[in-house]
Amino acid sequence: MPMEKYQYMSNVWRDGIFDNKVVFCTGGAGTICSAQVRAMVALGANACIIGRNTEKTENMAKDIATSRKGAKVIGIGAVDVRKPELLQAAAERCVRELGSLDFVIAGAAGNFLAPMDQVSPNAMKSVIDIDVLGSYNTVKATLPYLVDSARKHRTDGKTQPLHGTGGRIIFVSATLHYAGTPLQSHVSVAKAGVDAMAVSVAIEQGPKGITSNIIAPGPIADTEGIARLSSSEGRNRSYKAIPSGRFGTVKEIADATIYLFSDSGNYVNGETIVVDGGQWHTAGFANG
Numbered sequence: 051m052p053m054e055k056y057q058y059m060s061n062v063w064r065d066g067i068f069d070n071k072v073v074f075c076t077g078g079a080g081t082i083c084s085a086q087v088r089a090m091v092a093l094g095a096n097a098c099i100i101g102r103n104t105e106k107t108e109n110m111a112k113d114i115a116t117s118r119k120g121a122k123v124i125g126i127g128a129v130d131v132r133k134p135e136l137l138q139a140a141a142e143r144c145v146r147e148l149g150s151l152d153f154v155i156a157g158a159a160g161n162f163l164a165p166m167d168q169v170s171p172n173a174m175k176s177v178i179d180i181d182v183l184g185s186y187n188t189v190k191a192t193l194p195y196l197v198d199s200a201r202k203h204r205t206d207g208k209t210q211p212l213h214g215t216g217g218r219i220i221f222v223s224a225t226l227h228y229a230g231t232p233l234q235s236h237v238s239v240a241k242a243g244v245d246a247m248a249v250s251v252a253i254e255q256g257p258k259g260i261t262s263n264i265i266a267p268g269p270i271a272d273t274e275g276i277a278r279l280s281s282s283e284g285r286n287r288s289y290k291a292i293p294s295g296r297f298g299t300v301k302e303i304a305d306a307t308i309y310l311f312s313d314s315g316n317y318v319n320g321e322t323i324v325v326d327g328g329q330w331h332t333a334g335f336a337n338g
């Protein structure tokens with residue numbers, strides 16, 4: 051494995067663990083989700099990334115494909131996750147062109163900073179629709195393929211699933227709603243809904259071999275979220291409040307993703323992995 055791969059994940063992972071598997075990711079042109087997909091692709095997966103901006107999504111797909119010789123990565127732009135028919139078509143194209151759909155990352159999100167009295171009904175609805183309805187539309191469009199993928203690796207339920215289990219979903223959430231966070235009522239409401247959905251999917255679809263988990267990133271360096279949501283004063287304050295003493299990296303989100311999608315995560319279902327350096331446990335969190 052060439053060394054440069056390790057900028058996207060830790061070197062504890064093994065080449066080829068996702069061979070012949072396909073990951074489908076909404077918000078796939080964003081900084082966090084593209085790193086998650088890049089790591090999966092480097093370890094053998096092919097991928098389909100979904101975004102609203104066609105040029106950005108297609109360029110990101112080409113770039114991710116360079117992570118491994120022979121990798122196939124499709125970028126499908128002009129897909130708003132609020133439109134179920136567009137996600138349906140994207141999932142169908144993914145399976146038609148890549149052969150299966152084994153893993154889903156529901157990563158598309160919308161956000162801005164505003165006090166609730168300046169959030170219009172349409173603004174509140176937009177964020178809830180992108181995050182909650184968009185995640186629902188993503189699950190709805192991909193679930194039949196995930197169930198197929200899980201079925202291939204099922205056993206009698208008493209023994210370990212076979213190596214290379216598919217049928218897994220990760221919802222990319224946040225930690226904002228674990229306490230009250232100023233200027234973030236809209237996204238807090240939306241992410242709480244996403245978390246509830248992830249657990250419902252886990253318990254309802256678990257018997258079919260599906261796992262459904264949440265990754266909740268804290269402040270991750272060099273992301274659109276941090277750039278847009280933090281003033282430099284806010285950044286400095288929250289930096290000090292993080293027990294690990296630094297912002298996280300996208301590589302650390304990618305590592306959590308690989309854990310949940312690999313055989314290491316076979317029996318983890320309905321859980322949240324918070325990757326925030328311990329920030330949400332601190333008293334300074336809410337105003338960080």
Ligand code: HXC
Binds near residue numbers: 170173180275
């Ligand atoms: C108040 C705002 C606003 C702002 C938009 N609106 N920006 N209100 N303050 N800064 C209002 C608009 O006026 C409009 O309401 C409504 O929101 C919808 O806006 P549109 O632009 O028409 O719609 P849409 O294209 O759907 O935009 C959705 C969006 C936008 C959420 C508003 O910001 C977006 O698409 N963002 C996607 C990219 C993004 O945010 N990525 C960062 C995710 S980071 P009216 O009433 O005027 O019609 C993240 C991590 C969180 O989620 C954790 C961080 C630590």
